[in-house]
Amino acid sequence: MNRSKIHRLLQSKNPLEQVLINGWVRTRRNSKDFSFIEVNDGSCLKNIQIIAPSSLPNYGDIQRITTGSSVSIAGSLVPSQGKGQSWEIVATQISVIGPAPETFPLQKKRHSDEFLRTIAHLRPRTNKYSAVFRIRSELSYAIHTFFRDRGFRYIHSPIITGSDCEGAGEMFRVTTLDIHNPSLREKKLNAEQDFFGKEASLTVSGQLSAEMFALALGDVYTFGPTFRAENSNTRRHAAEFWMIEPEMAFCDLAGNMNLGEELLRYLIHHVLRECPEDMALFGNFVDKTLMDTLHHIVSSEFVRLSYSEAVEILKKSKVSFEYPVNYGIDLQSEHEKFLTETHFKKPVILHDYPKTIKPFYMRLNADQQTVAAMDILVPGIGEIVGGSQREERLEVLENRMDEMGLFKENYWWYIDSRRYGSAPHSGFGMGFERLIMMVTGISNIRDVIPFPRTPGNIDF
RNA sequence: UCCCCAGUAGCUCAGUCGGUAGAGCAAGUGGCUGUUAACCACUUUGUCCGCGGUUCGAGUCCGUGCUGGGGAGCCA
Numbered sequence: 001m002n003r004s005k006i007h008r009l010l011q012s013k014n015p016l017e018q019v020l021i022n023g024w025v026r027t028r029r030n031s032k033d034f035s036f037i038e039v040n041d042g043s044c045l046k047n048i049q050i051i052a053p054s055s056l057p058n059y060g061d062i063q064r065i066t067t068g069s070s071v072s073i074a075g076s077l078v079p080s081q082g083k084g085q086s087w088e089i090v091a092t093q094i095s096v097i098g099p100a101p102e103t104f105p106l107q108k109k110r111h112s113d114e115f116l117r118t119i120a121h122l123r124p125r126t127n128k129y130s131a132v133f134r135i136r137s138e139l140s141y142a143i144h145t146f147f148r149d150r151g152f153r154y155i156h157s158p159i160i161t162g163s164d165c166e167g168a169g170e171m172f173r174v175t176t177l178d179i180h181n182p183s184l185r186e187k188k189l190n191a192e193q194d195f196f197g198k199e200a201s202l203t204v205s206g207q208l209s210a211e212m213f214a215l216a217l218g219d220v221y222t223f224g225p226t227f228r229a230e231n232s233n234t235r236r237h238a239a240e241f242w243m244i245e246p247e248m249a250f251c252d253l254a255g256n257m258n259l260g261e262e263l264l265r266y267l268i269h270h271v272l273r274e275c276p277e278d279m280a281l282f283g284n285f286v287d288k289t290l291m292d293t294l295h296h297i298v299s300s301e302f303v304r305l306s307y308s309e310a311v312e313i314l315k316k317s318k319v320s321f322e323y324p325v326n327y328g329i330d331l332q333s334e335h336e337k338f339l340t341e342t343h344f345k346k347p348v349i350l351h352d353y354p355k356t357i358k359p360f361y362m363r364l365n366a367d368q369q370t371v372a373a374m375d376i377l378v379p380g381i382g383e384i385v386g387g388s389q390r391e392e393r394l395e396v397l398e399n400r401m402d403e404m405g406l407f408k409e410n411y412w413w414y415i416d417s418r419r420y421g422s423a424p425h426s427g428f429g430m431g432f433e434r435l436i437m438m439v440t441g442i443s444n445i446r447d448v449i450p451f452p453r454t455p456g457n458i459d460f
Numbered sequence: 461u462c463c464c465c466a467g468u469a470g471c472u473c474a475g476u477c478g479g480u481a482g483a484g485c486a487a488g489u490g491g492c493u494g495u496u497a498a499c500c501a502c503u504u505u506g507u508c509c510g511c512g513g514u515u516c517g518a519g520u521c522c523g524u525g526c527u528g529g530g531g532a533g534c535c536a
Binding site: 026027029030031032034035036038049051067080081082083084085102103105106107108109110111112114115117118169170205226228230231232233234235236237238241242243244322323332333334382383384385386429430431432433434435444445456 | 461470471472484485486487488492493494495496497498499527528529530531532533534535536
């Protein structure tokens with residue numbers, strides 16, 4: 001007999017004579033002539049109720065099945081006589097595959113997120129975390145669908161990079177040199193002896209690679225792991241996270257903003273439609289306002305505002321910020337929060353920032369003072385997307401790099417793309433975990449990634 | 461890295477004015493029962509985060525370290 005997923009059985013239109021399920025026991029209750037066992041197999045949020053009649057040969061063992069045990073159950077799917085579920089399985093055969101002794105840490109009660117983080121290997125067996133990771137999977141699928149439908153190609157940009165300064169943050173060094181080897185230590189380690197013959201790091205962004213491919217395949221995107229060695233200790237930062245980076249040739253800043261807005265709306269719409277049960281859990285137990293917030297985001301246009309307009313609004317707001325607002329200074333978290341959560345109460349796309357606070361690759365505007373940058377800010381999360389139109393003019397790019405004191409030799413290939421058939425192009429990076437946080441209402445990034453990596457924490 | 465808060469039973473937490481520790485859940489035993497995080501009764505469980513100090517006496521006060529959380533910066 002083939003194993004059925006509980007998700008399918010619960011959607012059944014008719015009783016089924018012979019079914020087989022495998023899964024993990026969530027709870028068990030004894031009754032007079034039988035035992036109720038609730039089994040979850042991860043295929044959906046719901047458990048299926050098993051009726052284990054006392055006539056089963058191993059009924060004695062069945063009455064001692066503990067929460068967390070894995071079981072295999074054969075029987076028939078019948079309409080439930082009790083309230084609370086439409087189908088249940090009357091078992092004809094039950095076997096315990098792997099028992100869970102009483103030290104099993106997950107109880108039939110609510111646990112704190114902090115405790116569950118200490119047992120990250122077991123937390124996907126809870127309702128909330130299984131829902132998070134089903135949604136994470138569904139969002140990944142939707143991202144590929146979104147881009148494929150629009151003719152984008154998926155590019156696998158390298159994880160290990162030799163570009164020693166991509167400008168997006170501190171990098172993790174990659175080396176095969178043995179720091180425990182005293183002879184090498186005495187000789188002083190140097191990169192020429194190393195695997196690649198020069199310094200190598202984990203990527204902080206696939207953008208530069210994606211630009212090269214956009215200038216060949218037209219519209220491309222990357223979707224992969226990204227690494228930042230910043231000593232960030234916040235609920236919004238991880239040392240290893242996933243990022244989606246579309247890059248479009250012959251596309252300006254407005255087109256870039258359109259794509260970012262369209263992508264966010266599409267993804268929210270997708271999970272609301274495809275994962276209603278899991279989403280209801282977050283709406284009920286994580287954030288009561290989640291559904292209203294998401295429907296609002298899907299149905300209303302994002303606000304588009306230039307940096308200087310934003311500065312004006314903040315100055316006129318009469319709110320006493322801890323950090324004063326002034327043109328030329330990057331906006332602080334409290335300012336972004338005011339715009340998205342108090343003033344507009346919806347996502348805001350800020351664009352055209354002063355060039356002094358943005359990286360070299362962003363396209364210089366005609367005013368010579370601002371660059372064609374854009375950030376999408378959402379309530380509760382802050383920056384979820386950061387992007388720009390790229391500087392496609394060779395001389396302007398080289399001047400900018402000189403101004404900012406970069407070693408152009410390290411970027412020879414990047415600059416080369418502006419020498420041969422250069423074209424206007426734009427793109428952005430979207431933090432995948434921040435997207436999941438927005439969609440689920442979960443407030444800590446450590447709870448939306450299977451095994452989070454943060455400063456001082458690499459267990460599991 | 462900086463600022464603030466917390467750390468007590470397996471989990472979630474209470475512990476008053478400084479007088480050496482408690483509840484619910486879990487676990488164990490028995491009962492009841494088409495039950496719904498079942499219910500009822502009884503039972504077990506402590507490096508009060510570590511180290512040092514003040515005190516006749518510290519879970520409680522002070523110092524320090526560690527761990528966790530929130531905020532800031534960096535950003536996605």
